[in-house]
Structures are given as C-alpha cells and as structure tokens.
Amino acid sequence: MGRILTVFSILALLGAANAAQKPGPRVFISVDMEGIWGVVAGSQTSSDSPEYGPARKWMAEDVNAVIAGLFEAGAAEVVVNDSHGSMRNIIADQLDPRASLISGSPKPLSMMQGIDSTFDACVFVGYHARAGTAAATLDHTISGGTIRSIRINGQELPELGINGAIAGYFKVPVIMLSGDTATCEQARAILGQEIVAVPVKEAVVRYAAKLYPMDEARKALREGAKAALAKRSGIAPFRLSPPCKFEVEFNNSGQAEMPLLVPGVKRTGTRSVGFSADDFLEGFKEMRALIALASA
Ligand SMILES: [Zn+2]
Numbered sequence: 576m577g578r579i580l581t582v583f584s585i586l587a588l589l590g591a592a593n594a595a596q597k598p599g600p601r602v603f604i605s606v607d608m609e610g611i612w613g614v615v616a617g618s619q620t621s622s623d624s625p626e627y628g629p630a631r632k633w634m635a636e637d638v639n640a641v642i643a644g645l646f647e648a649g650a651a652e653v654v655v656n657d658s659h660g661s662m663r664n665i666i667a668d669q670l671d672p673r674a675s676l677i678s679g680s681p682k683p684l685s686m687m688q689g690i691d692s693t694f695d696a697c698v699f700v701g702y703h704a705r706a707g708t709a710a711a712t713l714d715h716t717i718s719g720g721t722i723r724s725i726r727i728n729g730q731e732l733p734e735l736g737i738n739g740a741i742a743g744y745f746k747v748p749v750i751m752l753s754g755d756t757a758t759c760e761q762a763r764a765i766l767g768q769e770i771v772a773v774p775v776k777e778a779v780v781r782y783a784a785k786l787y788p789m790d791e792a793r794k795a796l797r798e799g800a801k802a803a804l805a806k807r808s809g810i811a812p813f814r815l816s817p818p819c820k821f822e823v824e825f826n827n828s829g830q831a832e833m834p835l836l837v838p839g840v841k842r843t844g845t846r847s848v849g850f851s852a853d854d855f856l857e858g859f860k861e862m863r864a865l866i867a868l869a870s871a
Pocket residue numbers: 607608609658659660
C-alpha cells in the first residue's frame with residue numbers, strides 16, 4: 576500500500592510539474608534528414624546503410640544548435656518531432672535533454688505530429704526542396720518513388736509549404752528553416768521573406784554539395800534560431816483558405832488507379848488525381864491516404 580501511495584505521489588508530482596507551465600514561448604520543431612549538414616546522398620538517410628550512423632548524429636547536432644538558440648531567446652518549452660523515414664533517426668540521448676522528442680511512426684500528422692494552437696512558433700530543420708528542383712540535395716516531395724508534384728489551390732508546394740500550412744492551420748508561424756540554399760529560397764518564396772532561412776550547404780548537383788564549415792553552420796543555426804524567436808511576432812502564419820483543392824501528380828498513370836477508388840477523388844490528368852476539402856487538415860489526411868494507396 577505504502578509503495579502504491581509513493582507511486583501515486585510521484586505521478587502527482589510529475590503532473591504538477593507539467594501543469595506548472597514556465598512562462599515564455601513554446602516552440603515546435605520538425606526535423607527532416609536530407610537538409611542536414613553533411614548529408615549529400617540517399618544512402619546517408621537510409622537506416623540499412625553503414626553511412627547512416629554519422630548522419631543521424633549530425634541530425635541531432637543540427638537540431639541541438641537550434642534548440643540552444645531557442646532557449647537563449649527565452650523559450651519555455653521545445654518539442655522536437657523526428658520527421659524522416661522511420662522517424663526514429665535521432666538517438667534519444669543525443670538530443671538536448673531540455674527538449675521533448677516525438678519518435679517513431681506512423682503518426683496521424685506525420686512530419687507535424689505534436690503541433691497545436693498552444694505553440695507560439697514552428698521551426699523546420701534539415702528540410703529539402705520540392706521534387707524537380709535543380710540543383711538541390713535529394714529533392715523530392717513526400718515520396719520520391721511515388722510523387723511528381725503536389726498542388727494545393729493551384730500552388731505547387733514542397734513539404735515546407737504543406738507542413739507550413741499545417742502550422743498555419745493552428746495559427747502558428749514558421750519562424751525558421753534550415754537546409755540547402757535552394758530550400759532556403761523556396762521557404763522565402765512560399766512562407767514569406769521574414770522567415771529566418773539558414774543554409775548549411777549548397778548543392779552542386781542532386782547528389783553532391785558544398786558543405787559549409789561545420790562550426791560556422793552550427794553557429795548560424797544557433798544564432799538564426801535566437802534571432803527568429805525574438806522576431807516571431809513579425810512573422811505571419813502561412814494559411815491556405817478553404818475550400819482546399821488538392822491535386823497529386825504521381826510518377827506514372829498506374830499509381831493513380833487505386834486512389835481513384837476513393838469516393839470524391841477524380842482524375843485530373845493521365846497520372847494525377849484531385850479532390851476538394853472544406854477543412855485543410857482533413858484534406859491533408861485524405862491526401863496521405865491516397866499516397867499510401869498509390870504506393871501499395
Ligand atoms: Zn526526409
């Protein structure tokens with residue numbers, strides 16, 4: 576009995592610690608892998624390759640530089656969502672112990688799992704350019720083997736735009752992004768010039784890049800995060816106005832066949848399908864289901 580009471584008291588204490596929110600902004604980070612410093616090839620982002628080990632360590636180091644800057648700027652809480660592949664890339668004890676980590680997959684909101692309207696700012700670390708960008712490190716949109724392009728309300732969007740619109744759905748601004756120079760350019764063009772875009776490398780071609788000096792890149796990430804959080808009130812959330820018209824172009828016509836079995840989904844081209852959603856988040860989930868059907 577005594578032991579049970581002790582367990583209950585510890586749980587109560589933990590609950591109290593969670594409930595007593597520290598003052599200051601709460602920040603959500605989504606971290607992908609292709610735009611991490613040091614990464615230039617697909618083998619570095621695949622868990623079955625011997626080259627994967629160092630890359631997942633660099634992933635933690637890029638995020639940790641950002642986390643350090645955010646806490647320096649007064650963040651009360653930082654939540655990191657591992658957003659690449661299996662979503663178990665960051666080795667938990669390599670992450671700054673002040674931050675929470677959402678690890679594993681699948682997750683309903685995928686790369687944006689964990690975000691809601693209680694956050695004050697969102698940061699994208701290690702992001703990459705949309706499918707068909709030249710030159711950009713490992714450019715693709717969600718799934719290189721399946722998707723040629725994604726358009727929402729007529730605008731072709733990379734992952735930073737789709738995920739930025741999820742943050743915007745909750746009225747949270749994307750204050751900072753890191754990746755290669757091409758991705759930084761797309762972030763400014765889509766999410767707005769006010770975003771702090773920090774390049775850590777410059778693509779030569781799809782599978783080769785000039786990596787910026789490591790210490791300078793990490794310093795830029797830390798200072799960028801600090802500056803971004805300080806000016807967060809001047810950065811507008813990226814919001815798409817409903818109804819949202821989704822159009823997914825697949826790599827081949829066969830991939831469009833299974834998605835066409837879903838009610839409300841129409842063919843918009845030989846290898847593309849489209850549908851409309853009154854609620855952006857519902858539309859995002861439907862789009863994910865269609866992509867899963869296309870890859871089945
Ligand atoms: Zn990725």
